[in-house]
Amino acid sequence: MKPQDLYIYNSLTKNKEKFTPIHEGAVGMYVCGPTVYSNVHLGNCRTFLSFDLVFRYLSHLGYKVRYVRNITDAGHLENDGESGEDPILKKARLEQLEPMEVVQKYTVDFHTTMAKFNALPPSIEPTATGHIIEQIHIVEKIIEEGFAYEKNGSVYFDVLKFNETNNYGKLSGRKLEDMIANTRELSAQTDKKNPQDFALWKKAEPQHIMRWPSPWSEGFPGWHLECTAMSTKYLGNNFDIHGGGMDLKFPHHECEIAQAEACNHISPVNYWMHANMLTLNGKKMSKSTGNYILPNEMFTGENDILSKPFTPTVTKFFMYQAHYRSILDFSSDALEASEKGFNRLMDAYRMLDSIATLEKSSIDIESWRKACYDAMNDDFNSPILIANLFEAVKFVNSLKEEKETISAKDLELLKQTMDNFLFDVLGLQNNDTETSQDAEKLSAAVELLIQLRNQARANKDFAMSDKIRDELASKGIQLNDGKDGTTFSLN
């Protein structure tokens, strides 16, 4: 296929830009992973699924992608003041677990959940606690460069000083003067020179369990530090793509830029990508407000919001029907709509195998295929891609009714393109859950009933035929009478 240009919306420049990797044919991508102090909720999942799509599409285009996604296993203070509590420690206290037990428990949960969504694992999944030494080195370097100061065993980034030579706020569009003017003066005594300064290293209070030795104190690293340490370690001081949730733009990513620039004198990231929020009742899903739904609740239907359970694939399909940069509002109705659409799509896909070919095609598969790529090349526009896949459903139905014709070569191209996008790029799964052996037995039994029903129908014994149909329907087996006989499907 002729390579086409990929355009990515860069949050830093607020423009769609042509994607040109630093090293031809290879992409370095870093995505901020979860803080593992509780189960991931569906909103968290949306971000990771958005970047799974990016990862998959880049790989599909032939790029060798090194995808780094961290696990934040050292908690961070809930408040910037001295009285804040680390959420991991808090959880450990509440659940009476060792902090690392908390971390382990929810890391496993995260991995299982992502696997259910058929998200590919990243190339490297580093942990914050595994990179304390690297983080300390960065703090030392920043001090050396004159952009950080130590006070009472803690080290802070000097934002004002940094802003003299660099631009603090360029990602989030904030001006330091405005931030200073709008500072809320509620801070208790603090070691910071300015409220805008952020911690690089914090001295641990006596009750703080997670602590490491450093040149300044026994303590723990600041939140923003780990991503700078791990991204530059595995991807270099300047890499291609950095992703994360929109809510991390400020302060987290802004601080990452500051740290990296202070340290390496180079802007760390060429393309900043931010995935938008999943909302529930019009409000952002969030652990702290209780406004969230868990993936497992989706799959079991055990939540009052849901009218029924939804499979991981349908949930993912629902998400991909919106663009990753748009806010998406969750509702059971919207999920049901997606589910029906998804099933129609998969039905058409299955029918591809039974389509007859002719000499010539009356439909233009080549330009349809191009439209699919155009959609994805335009900042990973999955809703347009999916709209195109539904065009293919129309093709299949028209071909089946012999209103259109297709050549063997084009049919192969159609099938291959559908395969590529449905499974490789979108990472959807066929929902044939039962094992093939069981399916065969079930099929044989239902076929027998269909035969009996057809006999009854031939004898105009509609009481019997309807009884068979309705009894099966009540067991979740739907009979479909078509031109070519009767088939069945499971609800």
Add this chain to the structure above:
RNA sequence: GGCAUCGUGGCCGAGUGGCUAGGCUCAGCUCUGCAAAAGCUGCUACAGCGGUUCGAAUCCGCUCGAUGCCUCCA
């Protein structure tokens, strides 16, 4: 209060300065013993008010409304 984003048909959601996605719902039709399923066809929207323009839902301004960030957060 500051910064930013958004407001699209019954619902969910793309996109564009003129050719006006897609899914779901709904209606009609085809098929059918009836129904369901499936398929086909139809439903023309862009918060309000001004302005720029030959032409705006798309650009600009204002108003109203919603959301996000400014504190841990995907």
